[in-house]
Amino acid sequence: MQPIALITSPFTDKFSIPRQPGLAPSVISTVSFVGDFDHTASIEGIQQYSHLWLIFEFNQHRSHQWRERVRPPRLGGNKQLGVFATRSPFRPNNLGMSVVKLVDVVVKPQIKLVVSGADLLDQTPIVDIKPYVPYVDAIPEASSAFAGDEPNQLEVCFSATAEAFIDELTSNAAKSEHYQNLRQVIIEVLRQDPRPAYHASKQPERHYVSQLYDLELNWYVTGQCLTITEIRQQKDF
Incomplete structure (x- = not known):
């Protein structure tokens, strides 16, 4: 193969x-x-x-x-x-x-x-x-015992610093095509709550880093709100 x-x-x-x-x-x-x-x-x-x-x-x-x-x-x-x-x-x-x-x-x-x-x-x-x-x-009557419904989704919020970074990045015509729908992509990816399940209850104050494109997303979760504190570019594109 x-x-x-x-x-x-x-x-x-x-x-x-x-x-x-x-x-x-x-x-x-x-x-x-x-x-x-x-x-x-x-x-x-x-x-x-x-x-x-x-x-x-x-x-x-x-x-x-x-x-x-x-x-x-x-x-x-x-x-x-x-x-x-x-x-x-x-x-x-x-x-x-x-x-x-x-x-x-x-x-x-x-x-x-x-x-x-x-x-x-x-x-x-x-x-x-x-x-x-x-x-x-597509089988409408199919069933699944433990993954029958979509997982609970978090509300994704952006700090002013993160919002400004996205605006600057996507306003650049040369880069905007590469980062298509960047804000929405970030929301859809992070609202699924990537944390290991045991972190949610045992390490609620922990901060995390996610990689997306050549970007580093820094975030934490409070209750049902995931807040992105900072976005950094790891390399020039």
């Missing part, structure tokens, strides 16, 4: 990546085909689908042993379940799947699929792509 493409996403660190696809729909990513797979014949007709399945490798887990039992974050990190009853990355073959919305198709100079809502780390290898077919892939 070999990668057919690599995804470019704003997520340069595992911490803060949404735990499921579609939770941050404003996040735009690009799937770039590589090697022998960079041929237009292989994507002929793909524009007729609104959504796609991305089959990918948890490549940062290659050196990790798989686990028979894992602790899902939705269960507070306290209860164990069998790995095949979860979407944990600690799997025998390191494979994952995410459904994304197809936004655009670029064919020159390289085949690229522009997608939204991806929950993948930057440069994750894509090993297959399949169309999402609503009449078989």
Whole structure:
């Protein structure tokens, strides 16, 4: 098995990546085909689908042993379940799947699929792509014991310093395209509460740092409010 493409996403660190696809729909990513797979014949007709399945490798887990039992974050990190009853990355073959919305198709100079809502780390290898077919892939009567509903979402607030940084960054025409919908992306990513579940009760005053694009977001949570205190750029873009 070999990668057919690599995804470019704003997520340069595992911490803060949404735990499921579609939770941050404003996040735009690009799937770039590589090697022998960079041929237009292989994507002929793909524009007729609104959504796609991305089959990918948890490549940062290659050196990790798989686990028979894992602790899902939705269960507070306290209860164990069998790995095949979860979407944990600690799997025998390191494979994952995410459904994304197809936004655009670029064919020159390289085949690229522009997608939204991806929950993948930057440069994750894509090993297959399949169309999402609503009449078989969407099952209204399906049930899920512990992840049946969306998780509780926090209110995301920005300090005056953080707001000023966003305004300055997005007002620069050369940079604004790279940071598309930056404020909304930050809100959608952080409102999912990236903290380990046990931190919420045992370390309520702790400050955190999230990486997004080449930005460093500093924040803390009080009650149901997540406040971004400062945003810093790690490098010139």
